[in-house]
Amino acid sequence: MDTEKSLAIEEGLNAFNDLMTGINDRKPLSVLIKSTKTGEVLGGMQGRSSLGLLFIDLFFLPPELRKMGLGTDILNRFENEGRRRGCTAAFLYTISFQAPDFYKKNGWEEFGRIDCEPEGTSRIFMRKSL
Template sequence: MTPDLVLTDAAGAEDRDAILRELIAFNDATVGPSGARPLAVLLRDPETAGTVGGLWGRTSFDWLYVELLVVPERLRGAGFGRALLDRAEREARARGCAGIWLDTFDFQARGFYEKLGFEVFGSISGHPRGRERFFLRKTF
């Protein structure tokens, strides 16, 4: 069989799942299971119970990857960002993780993360153009 190459911006969940299955099978055969588990710490509105912000990530291969972290502007400066990361770190440690990694742009929260003990381990200049993206880690 010779597969077709199909470029699309409308791929579905089944397409992602097919790719992920192959990658997981390869990784498992090479280094063993990743132990991947989702991890979320949510900020909920007490009146509506709706999520207004929080942290979204996953533990995998003994590290917590923080994919998303946002505190609504009206709540910033009240310690919620620190609380989200502290709670996620406690859970990551409970899951046996060695550390946390994440990325942020120069116009976002690099200084905030560094105050919490994260260190830059890489960056991409010009992403987006005229700016910089940083990759940070905190080891336990």
């Protein structure tokens, strides 16, 4: 799908949602980690807030930046900005080989699971009250 078609779909759905709710509060949110030497983005978290909810869409840290508390710091910053925006709950999905235990350690709870490929793998849906 090309960007133009995708944008038309997104804009159309957003306009419908705005009409139905009378609310247009969706905002993107990113917490980025940049190289202190080059300014290059090395990783981070991105998502959005909308209708009082916070959504985490993507989260990546290079292996050399893991296990140092940086991931928890990024997650806390993301959640805090969601609270500042008035969000009362947060949602995400992760894959069983990614980071469900990380999120559980940070107060997130699983509320659904769907098996996917490869065999033995699941998409895990999680939530957290803010």
